[in-house]
Amino acid sequence: MSKNHWTVFFFLLLFVVACKKDSPVVTEIERFLGFEKPVNFPVPVYNFEANPVTKSGFELGRALFYEPRLSRNNTVSCGSCHIQSAAFTQHGHDVSHGIDDRLGTRNSPPIMNLAWNKAFMWGGGVYDLDLQPIVPITTHEEMDENLENVLSKIRLLPKYTRLFKAAFGTEEVSTARFMKALSQFMLMCISSNSKYDKVMRKEANATFTADEQAGYMLFKAKCASCHVEPLFTDGSFRNNGLAKSPINDQGLYTATLKETDRYKFKVPSLRNLQYTAPFMHDGRFLTLAGVLDHYNLEVQQTTNLDLALQAGGKLGIALTETDKTTITAFLATLNDQEFINNKLLSEQ
Amino acid sequence: MIKNIKLTYLFIFYMGTLLISGCSKKEDPTPEFAASNLAPFSVEFDNIVGERTFSLNNSTSLYTNAAGEKFSISMLQYFISNIKVTTADGKEYAVPQNSSYFLIKGADKATRFAKVKVPEGDYTKLTFTLGVDSLRSTMGIDHRTGILDPASGGDHESGGMYWGWNAGYIFFKFEGNSAVVSDDINGDPTGKKQFKYHIGGFGGYSAPTINNIKVITVDLTTAGVAKVRKDRQSNVHMFVNVMKVFNGTNGFKIAEHPNVMFSDYSVNIAKNLTELFKHDHTEN
Numbered sequence: 001m002s003k004n005h006w007t008v009f010f011f012l013l014l015f016v017v018a019c020k021k022d023s024p025v026v027t028e029i030e031r032f033l034g035f036e037k038p039v040n041f042p043v044p045v046y047n048f049e050a051n052p053v054t055k056s057g058f059e060l061g062r063a064l065f066y067e068p069r070l071s072r073n074n075t076v077s078c079g080s081c082h083i084q085s086a087a088f089t090q091h092g093h094d095v096s097h098g099i100d101d102r103l104g105t106r107n108s109p110p111i112m113n114l115a116w117n118k119a120f121m122w123g124g125g126v127y128d129l130d131l132q133p134i135v136p137i138t139t140h141e142e143m144d145e146n147l148e149n150v151l152s153k154i155r156l157l158p159k160y161t162r163l164f165k166a167a168f169g170t171e172e173v174s175t176a177r178f179m180k181a182l183s184q185f186m187l188m189c190i191s192s193n194s195k196y197d198k199v200m201r202k203e204a205n206a207t208f209t210a211d212e213q214a215g216y217m218l219f220k221a222k223c224a225s226c227h228v229e230p231l232f233t234d235g236s237f238r239n240n241g242l243a244k245s246p247i248n249d250q251g252l253y254t255a256t257l258k259e260t261d262r263y264k265f266k267v268p269s270l271r272n273l274q275y276t277a278p279f280m281h282d283g284r285f286l287t288l289a290g291v292l293d294h295y296n297l298e299v300q301q302t303t304n305l306d307l308a309l310q311a312g313g314k315l316g317i318a319l320t321e322t323d324k325t326t327i328t329a330f331l332a333t334l335n336d337q338e339f340i341n342n343k344l345l346s347e348q
Numbered sequence: 349m350i351k352n353i354k355l356t357y358l359f360i361f362y363m364g365t366l367l368i369s370g371c372s373k374k375e376d377p378t379p380e381f382a383a384s385n386l387a388p389f390s391v392e393f394d395n396i397v398g399e400r401t402f403s404l405n406n407s408t409s410l411y412t413n414a415a416g417e418k419f420s421i422s423m424l425q426y427f428i429s430n431i432k433v434t435t436a437d438g439k440e441y442a443v444p445q446n447s448s449y450f451l452i453k454g455a456d457k458a459t460r461f462a463k464v465k466v467p468e469g470d471y472t473k474l475t476f477t478l479g480v481d482s483l484r485s486t487m488g489i490d491h492r493t494g495i496l497d498p499a500s501g502g503d504h505e506s507g508g509m510y511w512g513w514n515a516g517y518i519f520f521k522f523e524g525n526s527a528v529v530s531d532d533i534n535g536d537p538t539g540k541k542q543f544k545y546h547i548g549g550f551g552g553y554s555a556p557t558i559n560n561i562k563v564i565t566v567d568l569t570t571a572g573v574a575k576v577r578k579d580r581q582s583n584v585h586m587f588v589n590v591m592k593v594f595n596g597t598n599g600f601k602i603a604e605h606p607n608v609m610f611s612d613y614s615v616n617i618a619k620n621l622t623e624l625f626k627h628d629h630t631e632n
Contacts, residue, residue: 050488118554125514127553130489134498134512146508147499175499176489255514256557257612 032058035115038192040200040230044115046129046187051180053187056166061185063163064178066347069153071099071143078136078182079347081108085340087272088112088189094283098142105141105247107283109268110276111189112339118235122265122281125255129186130179151178191271191339192230199333200230208333215330222317223327225308226267232334237264238306241299241316245282262303274335288331292324379468379577381439386465387578391431391474391586393452393460394628395424398591404455407525413594415601419526419543424454424590425507426520427480427495430563433466433574434473441466449480451495451509452588461583471574474584478562478621479519485550504546511548514610519560520547520621522593528603535606543606545593547614547621558610560618564625572630583631588624596620 032055037044051057064070068077076099082088088111090096096104106122120126126135136142137150154160154173161171168177198206208216219227228234237252244263252261265281279285285294299309299316309316319327339345379385395402397411402424410418428450432442442448443464450462462476484491492498496517498510509518522545529535529543536542551559568574568584576582594600598616608614 047488050490121513126512127486128488131498131512134510138503138508138512146503146506148502151499174493175497176492179489256552256555257610258555258557 035187038190038197040197041113041192042116042231045118046115046183048115048187051130051183053184054167056163057168057181057184058188060160060163060167061181061183062345062348063159064154064182065185067154069157070137070145070150072145072149073099074153075099076143078111078133081136081142082111084342084346085275087191087275087336087340089276091275091277094278096142098136098139099144102141102144104139105249106281107278110272111186112191112271113231113269114189115187116231116235119237119266123249123251123254124237124266129183130176133179133182147175151175154178185345189339189345191336193338194271194336195333197230197336209329211326211329212333213330215326215328216333218323218327219330222319223270226306227270232270233267235267237261237266239263239265239302239304240267240295241302241305241309242280242284242294243298243300244302245284249282251281260304264304270331271334272336272339273331275340288328289324292319292327295319296324378470381435381467381469383441383467385467387468387576388463388581389433389466389574389576390461390463390581390583391428391476392583393428393462393586393588395452395454395460395588395590397421398589398595402454402590411591413591413602414599415594417526417528417594417602419524419602421454421522421524421590422542423507423521423523425509426452426478427509427517428452428462428476428478429484430475430477430481431462431464432475433469433471433576434475435469436472436573439469441469445484449484449494449496451501453507455507466576468576468578471576472567472569474566474568474574474627476564478564478625479548479560480517480550481561482550482559485516486553511546511610514548516548516550518546518548519562520545520618522547522590526602526606528601529606530603543602544609545607545617546609547618549610549614549618558612558615560614560621562618562622564622566625566627568627568630571627572632574630575632580632585628585631587626587628589626590624592620592623593617594620596623 035048035053066077066079068074070077081090081096081098083090090108093108095106096108098104109122114129117129118127120129120132121135126132134147137145137147151173160173164173164177165171167181195206198204199208226234226238250262252264273288277286279291285291295317296319297316301310301315400411404421407420410420412418429448430442430445431448432440434440443466447464451459453459480496484496494500498512501508509521511518524543525541526543527541529541531537531539547560549558549560551557551561574582574584594602596619598619600616605613608617
């Protein structure tokens with residue numbers, strides 16, 4: 001009994017101390033700043049005028065993101081496949097693992113810096129973040145639910161009545177409000193505090209080590225034509241020479257039916273690779289070393305292979321062992337601890 | 349009963365003729381065309397199948413297409429949008445977009461009318477879109493309400509018309525069963541002998557992709573000019589012959605194409621869709 005009391009007291013104490021330490025975060029929550037563009041980032045693509053991020057809208061979105069009622073049998077939430085500690089990917093799963101243990105065909109991409117995204121999904125087809133959540137909710141291997149049912153389930157819960165009212169003025173639960181709230185949460189998933197960012201913003205005297213700097217130079221020469229700074233993607237769809245997958249996933253072609261789009265996939269960001277393995281649209285490489293081996297030696301001449309990967313008639317990007325070490329060191333500067341630990345973005 | 353109605357119509361018609369001949373033409377003048385002088389107008393989409401009426405789940409009395417394949421229909425739904433009317437002297441009126449989207453459902457007779465308001469006038473031409481125009485197909489979630497709400501209609505089995513993965517609408521959804529459908533993956537692996545035609549494709553957001561939006565223009569002069577007046581309901585009665593899906597210019601066999609959704613072949617079927625609509629008469 002008394003031991004228990006002491007434990008509680010101890011934890012309370014800890015909590016107080018922790019609160020003190022966290023006080024900047026606490027005040028930040030209090031004066032919610034909405035969406036703020038990191039100074040080293042370009043102008044976002046998302047139309048914030050039609051959906052300004054507010055504190056209550058964001059909070060509603062966060063609740064929905066972690067709400068298992070979005071799936072048919074109330075077991076799977078968005079957060080099941082987009083896990084914060086894995087930079088909002090499904091770490092350890094090559095392809096997504098959804099409802100009733102059904103497997104998808106693609107690797108869960110991070111929910112990260114989506115305000116700068118022009119197109120969604122590995123193979124495109126969705127061009128507006130507000131319309132994106134319809135896909136997982138209605139996909140058989142993901143949440144296998146229909147939107148009408150989801151909205152009906154949400155309407156029955158007093159918690160949401162309150163949250164919708166706070167966010168939008170009335171209790172009405174409509175498709176538009178539901179989508180906009182989810183977008184508000186996802187838009188706030190900004191990763192912009194890696195070492196790289198701090199070096200670029202010249203914060204607190206942050207500098208690259210010699211290896212990181214050498215890796216940065218190599219990266220700019222060999223990778224940055226597709227993985228463009230500071231988002232580390234140009235948002236385009238390209239074929240980076242992966243061997244055809246057993247299911248022959250043709251990427252962008254499925255959405256456009258254009259010959260020139262066969263085997264093109266969205267260039268992914270390279271931020272937070274430490275947390276997001278496995279890699280590529282089908283999660284075929286378990287490690288970064290595997291990816292570098294691919295670029296160095298395994299690039300295949302498949303339909304629409306990007307010209308950057310067959311320059312001078314040679315396939316791939318030549319990388320020496322030292323190159324690999326320095327590039328790896330540079331890529332590690334893109335890991336953002338603050339992002340994966342940001343309490344604002346966690347399930348509450 | 350029917351006979352009586354027919355007689356009544358005859359009588360009204362007779363009286364009407366009397367009236368018209370009795371009075372000078374000035375009694376029903378074509379009103380001055382003014383965009384603000386709105387009156388009710390409707391287009392009726394009356395589904396038929398060749399020479400027969402349309403019925404769902406007609407498994408006891410199958411339809412037969414030109415290739416001799418027997419089939420039943422389990423689902424028919426299509427979007428009609430962007431209604432526009434034109435007078436003989438070329439005055440045009442386009443119904444404001446927000447009130448110009450209709451989902452015609454074979455299973456719900458009440459949905460067969462596209463009811464709008466247009467200025468009083470005599471119209472010789474009707475134009476509408478089969479599908480959802482590309483502008484609306486790229487609009488934000490705020491502009492997708494009512495039948496355009498991606499949540500409306502539920503999932504694809506229960507009649508949803510939104511393609512999440514392709515951010516567009518299915519314009520024309522036609523499903524049914526036929527013994528000619530194979531049981532393998534090219535047909536219906538569940539063994540239910542189902543065929544499915546989900547025709548959509550608005551041309552793409554950023555880069556051009558297949559565009560199956562069809563704008564249909566109907567000349568009303570032969571089967572009846574629409575005389576739109578405030579004191580009545582002018583209704584253009586169209587027959588929509590879904591048999592033309594199979595028997596149109598790009599005729600095809602169900603056995604050869606039992607499932608057509610977002611694929612190059614859908615373009616051929618979409619061409620047939622323009623041949624579905626025939627103006628039968630106008631009720632003024």
